Amino acid sequence: xxxNRLLGAATTVAALAxxxxxxxxxxxxxxxxxxxxxxxxxxxxxxxxxxxxxxxYEIVCVSQDNYExxxxxxxAAFRANKQPTIAQxxxxxxxxxxxSGAYLxxxxxxxxxxxxxxxxxxxxxVASYFATSTGELLAMPxxxxxxxxxxNTDALKAVGFExxxxxxxxxxxxxxDLKAAGYDCPVAFDPTGQWQWxxxxxxxxxxxxxxxxNGYGGLDAEVLFNQxxxxxxxxxxxxxxxxxxxxxxxxATGDTANDAFVNARCQMSSSSVADHxxxxxxxxxxxxxxxxxxxxxxxxxRQNSLVGGAALWTLKGKSAEEYKGAAxxxxxxxxxxxxxxxxxxxxxxPVTNSGYDAMVAKGFYSEAPYKGRELALxxxxxxxxxxxxxxxxxxxxxxxxxxxxxxxxxxxxxxxxVQQALDDAATRSNEVLRKFEATYAGKTLP
Amino acid sequence: MERRAYxxxxxxxxxxxxxxxxxxxxxxxxxxxxxxxxxxTLEQPWGGGNSWVGLSNFLSIFxxxxxxxxxxxxxFYAIAATGISMVIALTLxxxxxxxxxxxxLFQSVFVWPYAIAAPAAGVAFRFIFAPExxxxxxxxxxxxxxxxxxxxxxxxxxxxxxxxxxxxxxYNFIFFLAALQMLPRSLTEAxxxxxxxxxxxxxxxxxxxxxxxxFFLLIMNLISSFTDSFGLIDVMxxxxxxxxxxxxxxxxxxxxxxxxxxxxAAAQSIVLMLLVIALTFVxxxxxxxxVHYN
Numbered sequence: 001x002x003x004n005r006l007l008g009a010a011t012t013v014a015a016l017a018x019x020x021x022x023x024x025x026x027x028x029x030x031x032x033x034x035x036x037x038x039x040x041x042x043x044x045x046x047x048x049x050x051x052x053x054x055x056x057y058e059i060v061c062v063s064q065d066n067y068e069x070x071x072x073x074x075x076a077a078f079r080a081n082k083q084p085t086i087a088q089x090x091x092x093x094x095x096x097x098x099x100s101g102a103y104l105x106x107x108x109x110x111x112x113x114x115x116x117x118x119x120x121x122x123x124x125x126v127a128s129y130f131a132t133s134t135g136e137l138l139a140m141p142x143x144x145x146x147x148x149x150x151x152n153t154d155a156l157k158a159v160g161f162e163x164x165x166x167x168x169x170x171x172x173x174x175x176x177d178l179k180a181a182g183y184d185c186p187v188a189f190d191p192t193g194q195w196q197w198x199x200x201x202x203x204x205x206x207x208x209x210x211x212x213x214n215g216y217g218g219l220d221a222e223v224l225f226n227q228x229x230x231x232x233x234x235x236x237x238x239x240x241x242x243x244x245x246x247x248x249x250x251x252a253t254g255d256t257a258n259d260a261f262v263n264a265r266c267q268m269s270s271s272s273v274a275d276h277x278x279x280x281x282x283x284x285x286x287x288x289x290x291x292x293x294x295x296x297x298x299x300x301x302r303q304n305s306l307v308g309g310a311a312l313w314t315l316k317g318k319s320a321e322e323y324k325g326a327a328x329x330x331x332x333x334x335x336x337x338x339x340x341x342x343x344x345x346x347x348x349x350p351v352t353n354s355g356y357d358a359m360v361a362k363g364f365y366s367e368a369p370y371k372g373r374e375l376a377l378x379x380x381x382x383x384x385x386x387x388x389x390x391x392x393x394x395x396x397x398x399x400x401x402x403x404x405x406x407x408x409x410x411x412x413x414x415x416x417x418v419q420q421a422l423d424d425a426a427t428r429s430n431e432v433l434r435k436f437e438a439t440y441a442g443k444t445l446p
Numbered sequence: 447m448e449r450r451a452y453x454x455x456x457x458x459x460x461x462x463x464x465x466x467x468x469x470x471x472x473x474x475x476x477x478x479x480x481x482x483x484x485x486x487t488l489e490q491p492w493g494g495g496n497s498w499v500g501l502s503n504f505l506s507i508f509x510x511x512x513x514x515x516x517x518x519x520x521x522f523y524a525i526a527a528t529g530i531s532m533v534i535a536l537t538l539x540x541x542x543x544x545x546x547x548x549x550x551l552f553q554s555v556f557v558w559p560y561a562i563a564a565p566a567a568g569v570a571f572r573f574i575f576a577p578e579x580x581x582x583x584x585x586x587x588x589x590x591x592x593x594x595x596x597x598x599x600x601x602x603x604x605x606x607x608x609x610x611x612x613x614x615x616x617y618n619f620i621f622f623l624a625a626l627q628m629l630p631r632s633l634t635e636a637x638x639x640x641x642x643x644x645x646x647x648x649x650x651x652x653x654x655x656x657x658x659x660x661f662f663l664l665i666m667n668l669i670s671s672f673t674d675s676f677g678l679i680d681v682m683x684x685x686x687x688x689x690x691x692x693x694x695x696x697x698x699x700x701x702x703x704x705x706x707x708x709x710x711a712a713a714q715s716i717v718l719m720l721l722v723i724a725l726t727f728v729x730x731x732x733x734x735x736x737v738h739y740n
Contacts, residue, residue, distance in 0.1 A: 072703045079493045096706060100492030114619030191687075252596035252686060254583070396491075399705035409688045415599040431506075435707060439488040442499065 028058045029322040030084035031329070032077075034070030034145075034310065036063055038278060042073045042345050050332050056340060057325035058361035067093070067310060068398070074315075078102055083315045085322045086329070090310040091129060092397040095215070097313060098138065099395070099440045104314040104323070106140045106330065108167065113327035117334060118126070121352040125307040125380045129389040132446040133216065139311035140330045141351040142340075145274040146376050147196035149295060153288040155183060155267035168236070171268065171295055175245035178267055185247040187255035187359055188266035189237065191412060194404040196270040197237070198230060201304055203389040204296055204379075205229050206303040210433075215393035219302045219437040223400065223429045229297075235418045238411050248412070258282075261289075268295065272308060275349035291372040293379040303389045305379045309348060339444035340364075349376050359431035393445060395436030400429040479681035484513070484712035491706040503713035512689070513697070513714075520672060520693040523607060527675075530611035532660075535618030540648055542619075543626040553623060560616030564674060568681030571609040595683070599690025602683050607689050610671060610678055618663050624660035626652060665729040669722055694718050 040063045047061040064070035067090035074087040089097055097103060108116050119127075119137055126141045151165060159177035161170070175186035189197070202209050207228045212221035240246040249257040249266060258275055260266040262282040270277075276291060283289055296302050314326050330340060330439055339355045342348065344364070350356045354379060359365065365374040383389075394400055407425040410416040453459050474663025485503055487496040507513045535556075542552045559567070577583045577594040585593055595602040629652060637647045653660070676695045679685060685692035685700055692700065693717060 068704060075491055077708075096491055100490065100494055102492045102494070161458050248597060250596060252683065253578055253594075254573070254580065254596075255578050291514075399701075399707070400705070402700075406688050409686070413687060414599075428512075432705065432707070435488070435506075435710070438497075438499075439490055439709075 025365065026056060026058045027319075027321040027325050028060060029086070029318070029325045031059055031061045031086040031088075031312075032064050032070055032074055032084040033061065033088040034064050034067035034090065034119055035088075036065050038281075039143075039274070039346060042342070045345075046333070046338075046342065049338075050329055053332060054328065057327065057328055059329055078315060078317075081317060083317060085315060085318045085326045086312050087315055088310045089139070089313050091306075091308055091391070092401060093128065094139075094311075095393055095395045095397065095445070098446055099443050102316055103138065104316055105136065105138045106314060107136055107138075109314050109323060109327050110330065113324050115327055115331045117331075118354075121354050123307075123349075123351055123353065123356075123380065125304065125385060125390070126346055126351050127188065128385055130311045138217050138446070139313045140308060140333075142312045142333070143274065143346070143348045144307050144309040144311075144351050145272045145348050146308055146380050147200040147270055147293045147294055148273045148376060148379070150261055150269045150271060150274070150275075150279060150289060151292065152261070152264060152267040153290050155264075164290060165268070167298045168293070168295050169298050171237075172240065172245070175240065175268070176243075179243075181244055183267055185249070185266040186262060186268060187246045188249040188260045188269040189241065189246040189247065190250045190257045192405050193257065193411045194401050195308060196272070196407065197408070198225070198404050199392065201233055202228075202230055203296055203306045204303050204382075205300055206386055208388045208390055209392055210394055213387040214391065215395075216390065216445070217385075219395060219433075219443075221394065221433065222346065223394075223426050223433070225404070226419070226426040231418055231422060234408060234411055234422065237408065238418065241412045262287075264433075272345045272347075273349065273373060276370075276373055277345065278347075281358065291375060293375050293382075302382055304382045304385055306389060306391060307380060344370070347373060349373075349380070394433060395440070396432050399432045403429045403432075476500070481712045481715050484709050485716050487709060489708040489712070491708060499709075502716075503709050507710060507713055507717070516692055516694055516697045517541045517690075519603070519690075520695075523603070523610075523675060523693050524668050524671040527607045527610040527614065527671045528664065529634060530607070531614035531667060532618050532663060535615045536622050536660075537617070539619050539622035539626055540644075540652070542623055544644070556619045557616045559613055560620070562613065564613060564677035565681045567609060567613055568678045571605065571612075572682045574603045576627075595687075597687055599687055602687060606682055609682065613678075614667060614670065618667070621659050622656070622661055625656040627737055629655050643716070663731070665725055669725050670721060672718065672725075694721075 031047070033040070035043060043061055043063070047059050051058055062084070064073050067088075070087065071089060071093045074083060074089070077083045090318075107117075107119060120138065122141055123144075126144050127135065127137060130139045130141060131137045149165065153176060156162075156165075156174060158182050159174060161174050161177070165171045165174060171187065178186040199209065200227065201207075207230060208214065208224040210221040210223045210225075212218050215221040237246060241248070247260075247266060249255050249260045249269075255265070255267065257269045258271055260277065261269040261271075262279055263284055264287050273291070279289065293302075295306065312330070314323065333342070334352075336355055336358055339350055339352065340359055343350045343355070343359065350359055360374070364370055365372075385391075403425040407416075407421040410421045411418050484496070484527050486500060489496040517579075536551070538556050542549055542556065574580050575582045575593075575595055576595055577586055582593060593601060595605045633651055633655070634647055639650050642650065672693075673695055675693050676699065679693065679696045680699075681689055683691040685696050689697075694714065698711045698714035698718065701707045701714065
């Protein structure tokens, strides 16, 4: 009896040892990302699929909640030599990383590990944001998007507007009609949404954000947002806000713009195409809505919009085995079916031309619930990128964005004159840029 | 007779205090020395190099109007939060000290807020004060737009200060109650027999007698509002709207970790540290030595 038990135990141990032996040979590596909620769940699915698809590597995917926290934590980890192999870094953190020398260029990584990727296949907008001036991609394009305009078709119909608002003149008229018809919140406005309300506005109206071609020409760029069309645009925001046509919806008010829109409390809103999936799922029963490219002012020659989102950077200081794993993971997410799945469940754009064509051919974009997402591509590729629409290459760009948020809030809430608010923001932003330039003295953008 | 213990072995005392010393060195002096070094250099966010710039980081923060606004705001925050918290705690302690019905219950209930972590309280207060969804926000139904901490800086600052004060009440209450209960009963009873009402006894008798506790709490509360306000502000307002709730400790976080200006943040942390050291010095040198009545 006892002997049998012992024997049983011994066999179990042996069997376990055998079963776990292959896992021990696996190379584990970490991937830190800055998304939460539904998007985080989808990344976890992706990681599980990758682990199930092969036996040599195990990816451990860790959510750091948001891009900012992910950047901070990755930097802290890097300084302590505890960095993950892969980190998802958003558009705004690109320049800091480019100059740091803390990464392994993705092209080199893939070549060294024997993967043949057609780099020409990536969207020019994506490539110009995350590549060197000679066009070599430094990071793996991952989740990319652009800003869109969402509108409640029921409400617009109720005031006699059919179709999509294409100009700000139309938006203003619709907003006024909605207000007159008793709608409390015609347009949801979030002053922390400088990405859609400022950066994308500047791009599609071909307005410079900074000199040197938005900083691509060198670290001595100065911001230019306090001259040109954005000054009038902010003045228009103020007018709309004072008339109650723009209503502030943000985390601070306890009701975000997206929440207000999906619950039909606000009838128009601007947000990333990545929220297309969320809005589709969360929109209240019976509500009809649609999506359009961001409006422009009448008589504007529309330019392409800016790529938003993030890319995957491979950090230095890991073993060759871990890099092999990272390369295998990149190859996995670059597979057409994987790219299609990712784009389907989230709303992020397919990052390659062939991926997009395949989805069009399948009829993915022609029917609900995915209809409308193709407009993001249309917006991104409306014209070839100009000097001011290929991206923004400013150091510590997060601090500059904060200045714009503060300027917009100061104009709206504290009645600071538009020009004064933007001049102050520009002065402070230039101080940030000069300090950044001094911190990386003698270095040039790759 | 001299009561002193001697160690014959010279190394043993050092060994005994070594764990404490190592802790302090690793978790205090080492990071402080790093911050001090960074404050005089331009530090690259991802590491990899820095350059010596002398006092330039300090000159740039002292020449920045927004920094001085932050200093003024921190001072106001500290005084307001400390004042509110201590006055309410003292009042509650006075009541709980008197033998009223339910005193035992109140003595423990009033301490509870101290056990709540600041971020948790911040989330709760943010919800309570939310202009559109919260309980306080419901006054907007009666007078639209009267309360809006999302756009009105004054409202936002008041909201954070109230929450900070509320969190501190429990801590202050314990100290006040303990101090009051240490006073000999005979004193207040004598006062009562001479015809002094409770309020007069409080002003003329109890308050002067617990002055050491009052001063101790004053300093502790001031220090706490300079440093512990971070968690609350981060959860409730993130320094907004338009930086109107940005106090010194939050600005250095924003500049350092969000703006990736490690050097400017290091300089600010040195200034903040000097301020707290000065307050502590006042407490040790001035308060602990002089305010004694026994």
